[in-house]
Amino acid sequence: MSIDKDLKQFLEKITAFASRTGIAYRTGDIYGGLAGFWDYGPIGVEIKNRIKDTWWTDFVRNRDDIVGYDGAIITHPKVWEASGHLSSFTDPLIFCQGKCKKKHRLDHLLEDNLKIHTENLDLEGMGDLVIKEELSCPECGGKLGKPITFNLMFNTQVGPVQDSASTAYLRPENAQLIFSGFRNVIDSTRVKMPFGIAQSGIVFRNEISPRNFLFRVREYELMEFEYFTDPQKTNECPVFDDVAHNMVNIHSRTDQETEDAVDYTSMTIGDAWEKKIFKNKWQAYWMVISNEWFIHKMGINPDKLRFRQHLESELSHYALDTWDIEYQYKFGWKELMGCANRTQYDLEQHQKHSKAKLQFSETDKSGVNRFVPYVVAEPSVGLGRILLTVIADGYQEETVKDRKRVVLKIHPRLAPYDVAVFPLQKKPQIISKAQEIFKYLRTEGFIVNFDDGGSIGKRYRRHDEIGTPFCVTVDFETLEDEKITIRHRDTMEQTRLPIKGLVEELKNLGSNYLAAKRI
RNA sequence: GCGCUGAUAGUCUAGUCUGGUAGGACUCCAGCCUUCCAAGCUGGCUGCCCGGGUUCAAAUCCCGGUCGGCGCACCA
Numbered sequence: 001m002s003i004d005k006d007l008k009q010f011l012e013k014i015t016a017f018a019s020r021t022g023i024a025y026r027t028g029d030i031y032g033g034l035a036g037f038w039d040y041g042p043i044g045v046e047i048k049n050r051i052k053d054t055w056w057t058d059f060v061r062n063r064d065d066i067v068g069y070d071g072a073i074i075t076h077p078k079v080w081e082a083s084g085h086l087s088s089f090t091d092p093l094i095f096c097q098g099k100c101k102k103k104h105r106l107d108h109l110l111e112d113n114l115k116i117h118t119e120n121l122d123l124e125g126m127g128d129l130v131i132k133e134e135l136s137c138p139e140c141g142g143k144l145g146k147p148i149t150f151n152l153m154f155n156t157q158v159g160p161v162q163d164s165a166s167t168a169y170l171r172p173e174n175a176q177l178i179f180s181g182f183r184n185v186i187d188s189t190r191v192k193m194p195f196g197i198a199q200s201g202i203v204f205r206n207e208i209s210p211r212n213f214l215f216r217v218r219e220y221e222l223m224e225f226e227y228f229t230d231p232q233k234t235n236e237c238p239v240f241d242d243v244a245h246n247m248v249n250i251h252s253r254t255d256q257e258t259e260d261a262v263d264y265t266s267m268t269i270g271d272a273w274e275k276k277i278f279k280n281k282w283q284a285y286w287m288v289i290s291n292e293w294f295i296h297k298m299g300i301n302p303d304k305l306r307f308r309q310h311l312e313s314e315l316s317h318y319a320l321d322t323w324d325i326e327y328q329y330k331f332g333w334k335e336l337m338g339c340a341n342r343t344q345y346d347l348e349q350h351q352k353h354s355k356a357k358l359q360f361s362e363t364d365k366s367g368v369n370r371f372v373p374y375v376v377a378e379p380s381v382g383l384g385r386i387l388l389t390v391i392a393d394g395y396q397e398e399t400v401k402d403r404k405r406v407v408l409k410i411h412p413r414l415a416p417y418d419v420a421v422f423p424l425q426k427k428p429q430i431i432s433k434a435q436e437i438f439k440y441l442r443t444e445g446f447i448v449n450f451d452d453g454g455s456i457g458k459r460y461r462r463h464d465e466i467g468t469p470f471c472v473t474v475d476f477e478t479l480e481d482e483k484i485t486i487r488h489r490d491t492m493e494q495t496r497l498p499i500k501g502l503v504e505e506l507k508n509l510g511s512n513y514l515a516a517k518r519i
Numbered sequence: 520g521c522g523c524u525g526a527u528a529g530u531c532u533a534g535u536c537u538g539g540u541a542g543g544a545c546u547c548c549a550g551c552c553u554u555c556c557a558a559g560c561u562g563g564c565u566g567c568c569c570g571g572g573u574u575c576a577a578a579u580c581c582c583g584g585u586c587g588g589c590g591c592a593c594c595a
Binding site for chain 1: 520521529530531546547548553554555556557558568569584585586587588589592593594595
């Protein structure tokens with residue numbers, strides 16, 4: 001009961017906090033908002049771009065084995081036919097008009113009641129059968145209404161003539177762009193197995209009920225990559241040894257099927273592999289790499305992250321095995337990232353539908369080796385979900401001198417400003433000196449904010465709230481000794497140091513942040 | 520999509536039962552004062568989710584919708 005209340009308060013608090021500080025607002029707010037769609041404000045867009053930049057840098061630019069891709073949002077309709085999304089995204093439904101008002105899968109209803117196959121029936125045909133056979137609601141016996149199709153993909157019309165031939169879909173995932181563009185990538189670049197193709201981009205899913213602020217939305221940016229191997233070598237992962245000693249939190253299938261099971265068990269990924277908890281070594285490897293990235297680059301509390309394996313029953317139509325990295329939100333453990341083993345399913349589907357050869361060839365001593373590459377891992381994560389997690393994890397309320405201090409303890413590399421510069425007093429000499437330092441830090445590549453509004457304490461609090469890790473204050477002594485005061489967001493500590501050493505100091509403080517946080 | 524529940528300024532909230540010109544706190548802006556942690560004083564901006572109905576009169580009552588929260592369902 002009180003948990004529900006806390007939960008509600010926390011979610012609404014974070015939503016209000018995000019709106020108040022310029023992180024995110026409801027879209028079309030003045031018209032009452034649109035469910036499942038959000039706008040990012042001046043502070044939010046900075047944090048979001050930094051998360052995205054960090055991801056792209058770490059998973060594309062700084063890796064020798066992953067290349068980038070950026071596919072079209074409105075995608076060739078055949079792509080979704082081949083991928084299976086058109087059929088698995090579209091369900092025929094029928095609603096009970098009696099007491100219970102429940103909706104039922106129309107195809108399942110007919111199959112169960114009439115013992116027939118429905119593959120060759122269209123919606124109308126199925127609806128006619130319901131009337132002809134006088135079927136009623138299996139739940140309450142009530143009358144059934146008109147059948148409808150429910151499609152989770154948004155569609156639109158390409159060109160001025162609107163008919164079924166011009167229907168195209170807004171992509172519900174980036175992966176299919178990578179698969180359908182795979183031939184072009186291997187023909188135009190010199191990638192070698194194993195390798196990945198990464199994409200960050202907006203996807204659209206017409207979710208039934210968007211919930212929980214940025215968590216479940218209808219339009220969001222998905223950052224994901226497909227990692228391909230030779231299907232004969234899916235477990236040859238030489239880099240696994242580099243991470244074998246890393247600790248991870250495992251929530252196994254057995255745990256999920258056991259009542260009162262613990263949230264997770266900590267072990268090294270090497271042990272988890274030995275215990276055969278994972279089916280694929282590369283998948284285990286990418287899970288650890290991703291987990292480390294969330295901890296060290298996103299600054300997320302490691303104790304609130306765990307690996308959860310999907311149950312057989314919840315696997316997607318294309319997946320052999322899927323693992324989620326879950327975060328312990330106030331509303332429960334929920335998926336932050338998903339990592340599916342998609343096998344050769346997608347490339348084979350596209351090969352079948354397009355008649356294009358989606359094979360990779362390698363030559364070695366024994367000759368030419370040709371194969372349809374195997375996707376061992378697809379780490380896929382929503383940018384907005386990371387932003388929400390970073391904020392929820394970093395949001396702190398402290399009491400300082402009997403007053404509430406709200407501070408966003410996020411990784412300095414994700415903060416909307418690297419540093420803020422304040423003149424202690426509104427005296428012209430101090431202001432111009434502060435301006436000078438402000439401009440200097442900008443030319444040095446920092447994202448800097450200048451603030452001379454209100455009292456000094458108010459300025460510190462304002463920047464605490466949006467996560468600015470460091471504030472630099474210029475006072476009357478600065479004019480004489482060329483020293484400033486640097487103030488730390490997390491501890492409120494202040495140190496005085498020469499302007500000359502400021503750039504170096506700020507760089508060190510930023511990179512040492514997590515080491516300091518752990519002590 | 521169904522059920523329950525709610526919506527008053529940027530934020531928190533009083534007023535709704537019992538219809539009669541919407542009040543406070545914080546924030547924000549300007550000025551004064553102060554000058555290293557949301558200090559003080561003065562002034563100011565901004566609000567009854569939207570659309571109908573009832574009524575002399577609607578934030579308040581009724582109907583429809585939108586948006587939020589929770590549960591169910593859904594979850595490639």
